[in-house]
Amino acid sequence: MTRADLLLTDCRLATMAGPEPYGAIHDGAILIADGRIAWVGPRADLPEHRTAETHRLDGRWVTPGLIDCHTHLVFGGDRSGEFEQRLEGATYEEIARAGGGIVSSVRATREASEDRLFASAMRRLEGLKATGVTTVEIKSGYGLDRDTELKMLRVARRIGREGGVRVRTSYLGLHAVPPEHRQDRAAYVDLAIDDILPAAHAEGLVDAVDAYCEPIAFSEAEVARLFDKARALGLPVKLHADQLSDGGGAALAARYGALSADHIEHSTEAGIRAMAEAGVVAVLLPGAFLMLRETKLPPIDLLRSHRVAMAVATDCNPGTSPVASMTAAITLACVQFRLTPEEALRGATVNAAKGLGLSDRIGTLEPGKAADLVVWDIERPAELAYWLGAPLLWRRYVGGLEA
Incomplete structure (x- = not known):
């Protein structure tokens, strides 16, 4: 059983890793433990876990910080x-x-x-x-x-x-x-x-x-x-x-x-x-x-x-x-x-x-990386480039903590 401090669920993930555009996972989840990503993937594949807290993101997109x-x-x-x-x-x-x-x-x-x-x-x-x-x-x-x-x-x-x-x-x-x-x-x-x-x-x-x-x-x-x-x-x-x-x-x-x-x-x-x-x-x-x-x-x-x-x-x-x-x-x-x-x-x-010489620590949503990630109120990742000046940010996490 995976132990985690936080589960982010009901979200779409732009992992920026893998072969799909944006490394996208359209119904995803993330387990975070000790400030790092313990598991990330489709919600249907979520492993058995014991989690202290759950944040449901109502289909919002998550990217690396x-x-x-x-x-x-x-x-x-x-x-x-x-x-x-x-x-x-x-x-x-x-x-x-x-x-x-x-x-x-x-x-x-x-x-x-x-x-x-x-x-x-x-x-x-x-x-x-x-x-x-x-x-x-x-x-x-x-x-x-x-x-x-x-x-x-x-x-x-x-x-x-x-x-x-x-x-x-x-x-x-x-x-x-x-x-x-x-x-x-x-x-x-x-x-x-x-x-x-x-x-x-x-x-x-x-x-x-x-x-x-x-x-x-x-x-x-x-x-x-x-x-x-x-x-x-x-x-x-x-x-x-x-x-x-x-x-x-x-x-x-x-x-x-x-x-x-x-x-x-x-x-x-x-x-x-x-x-x-x-x-x-x-x-x-x-x-x-x-x-x-x-x-x-x-x-x-x-x-x-x-x-x-x-x-x-x-x-x-x-x-x-x-x-x-x-x-x-x-x-x-x-x-x-x-x-x-x-x-x-x-x-x-x-x-x-x-x-910055930090590829082993940040930059993608992958197990072992720091749980630095951002939740956005958008329907497509391209909106981050499309809107100029619109307030798109919903929540930030640094080391698994809201910041």
Whole structure:
């Protein structure tokens, strides 16, 4: 007899596993024990069990909890005023010269206390949770000095303890050159690699290491130094790659066996092929594409033909993607990038888990996986991509507990 803490029954399951579209089971049930899925399948096959509690879901759809695998959720201030300026005709360069852009986010983040950063991030997190997110990746990168980078990462860890979601952290020290190092970028690169990263790792604040590889940001050589340090510390890497130009980011990510290469609008077929051979996930960020009014689409057909796993994320940040809705990201991935609804949902579950190195724990409804799942008031899974802004969520479970 199977012992379980909770039975979910009278539901339709998009398991995202198995040969059927969405891994669908149309009259299903799930047994949950000790925070994990103990059994999942057709209700008619439900094994003999002893269950403490039963939730009948009245035919609603259940999916794995959504995974936002690329966010900059923790930052100070906002840049809505700059957004307004751009719509009135100011260029990004003009705003940056006047002290705006990432410099303004760095200044506000440095000035904010940990409690203030936590409170503002939690407000944004509510938008993600309301759209089905149970796991979120959070990057540093708006501190760009030792104290503030560590402060951001400590806040991210606190969100994981108190926010009702699982959190994975990424150290993004090579995000931009801070104002005080504008005349000596080499000194900042040394600081980011040789001082801040080891300090963050020593405090247990880092799950992965990220960088922004672009001509306007950091070079392949600089990123390679960072990744060598990450490798020496036993940390996986990921990369903001080829967003604005073909800077060789996809190939660089592949060379280091990165978890993911993110953005990749300008990646070439050679880079995509290298990603495929190395098992690197392509993280698509349609919110940034929308807000920047980009026109160069990611190479979706190449990703499909080379069977590169495609994840979808919000890129929630104050400058280029003020998006705090995972279902909106799914919709935009379909409308802008022509993903199918099933591809987009797979991108927010199975492939997002792979992009965080968590495929063995989350991303599908299978025995042994964490009981992170979402119940939706929908008639078809495609509705998660179809409705933009509609309240579709009915209930969230994290580790088998309502959250």
